[in-house]
Amino acid sequence: MSTILVTGGAGYIGSHAVLALKNAGYEVIVLDNLSNGRRELVEDVLQVKLIVGDLSDRSLLDDIFSTYNITAVMHFAAYIAVGESVTDPAKYYQNNVAGTLTLLKAMLAASVNKFIFSSTCALYGVPKFVLLTEEHPQDPISPYATSKWMVERILSDFDTAYNLKSVRFRYFNAAGADTNGLLGEERDRRPGDPPILVGSSDKATKILGWHPEYPNLNEIIAHAWQWHHNINNS
């Protein structure tokens, strides 16, 4: 069974991806610097191997790729605060762009060519029409969004030049919690995000057969509430 390297797997979305990968029978290794992630999620709840380290550490990355038989990388590690990216853009370009470039170069050196990237709907900027599709013009308005846009451009060039294959998911704001109450999140609204963004899921439905398992907002909130209730009473 192939081993998947999950960067940022101690964070909100990454930890849910690790759970799904585990449930699907994959071997998983998490690389996370714990700047925003939680060690106990990976080690105690998910019980997968956690390597505490940074994307920018090329020798650590080389060690990981030479030690484990990694067939694909799912890349969640990034700084994510839109407002902070406006006041400290260097931090965002360094981590989200330069860090990702270091990871991609280590993958090329190890002949790993499958990359799944956590992009963002924020690269569309202020919506010009309501139901957003991939045809919407890209006009990022924050350094955070621009950092994701830049990585998407890098990925196109790396595909052409080095045959590095990628999938880029432009997530809209994730919400809710694992239905079994194992994993969760639910912070305050992030400053800098547009008040309302509505994405079209038509393409995912057509190509992947995807449909939302929990389309009801009340149910999403109930799962998050249950998780908060569990951790506050444990």
Ligand SMILES: NC(=O)c1ccc[n+]([C@@H]2O[C@H](COP(=O)([O-])OP(=O)(O)OC[C@H]3O[C@@H](n4cnc5c(N)ncnc54)[C@H](O)[C@@H]3O)[C@@H](O)[C@H]2O)c1
């Ligand atoms: N949460 C959302 O609604 C949302 C929406 C769109 C896109 N995204 C993207 O999805 C990804 C995951 O988001 P999230 O909400 O789970 O964020 P998160 O902060 O919970 O998770 C990110 C994880 O990456 C780790 N990390 C950051 N920089 C690192 C580095 N240099 N080396 C190693 N680890 C590092 C952090 O410790 C954290 O555990 C991010 O790339 C984010 O930009 C999230």
